[in-house]
Amino acid sequence: MEKKIDDLLKRNQLSVTSGRRKILELFLQQGGALSHSDIEKRAGEKFDRVTVYRTLQTFLEKGLIHNIPTADNSIRYALCKDDCGGGHHQDDHVHFICTACGNTVCLEEVNVPAIKLPRGFAAEQVEVLVSGVCRSCSA
Amino acid sequence: MEKKIDDLLKRNQLSVTSGRRKILELFLQQGGALSHSDIEKRAGEKFDRVTVYRTLQTFLEKGLIHNIPTADNSIRYALCKDDCGGGHHQDDHVHFICTACGNTVCLEEVNVPAIKLPRGFAAEQVEVLVSGVCRSCSA
DNA sequence: AATGTAAACGCAACAATGTTGCAAAATTGG
């Protein structure tokens, strides 16, 4: 785990610091997506808010994470798959928000469908957000 | 126009005030979606920020508007079609965000596709956000 | 048209969230 995290950072030309380690660890533990405030809370008093903002910004730019729009004014972030490095993302999967537990997860195995737009509109990116009850909560 | 706005309010059991009139007018002028700050700016000095928050909240509850998730921490709101009144929405259409002009519009004529989820997941609502270049900007 | 009542508004104060500049500390490559 420790090694996996350090590798992830080095592979993306980022220096290894305790803040970055901690945040990646939180993502790996969680599995799903985290908002800025999730991270702030779970990281405890150990890191400054500003550091969290800057770290997420850096991870976004390097392509370690991608962000997920939400309807509640709190962007979520989730780890990218390995093939998303170097700034360009390959995260055309569906995001699922559980209304019971509140978790957001990436459904890597569900591809976003092609959307046929009216004449004159050119699609560059498609985001699909599904809300409902997740596997853990419906069981 | 004046009459249309007043009708819209009355049909939703809302008293007609200048603030509500103004905000509905902005939506009708704009055609597309507006964020809270859009409204604040365009309404000028005439209304308190709190009034805008409360008015949007009321419109949401009554079903005059629906909100559109975004990836930039600024929910957009758009007028619902007539058949969305009374709290339950029928806005299963695609939302388009233009990367050139920044506008967000509802593509009423494009339905959201059915999404096949893995076992154990139950979908309640599906949001589709397409970004790209809109008709006006590609012309 | 006047009036009473309930709803909506504006203001103020506050809480939460996001941004910027700069000096101190940590990381990395040599």
Next chain:
DNA sequence: CCAATTTTGCAACATTGTTGCGTTTACATT
């Protein structure tokens, strides 16, 4: 181990969202 660069923490600030309360406005009834 050392120097150069990057990252961090702090402080100050800007923006965004929330709450309570007294005043004003809208509306139904007279």
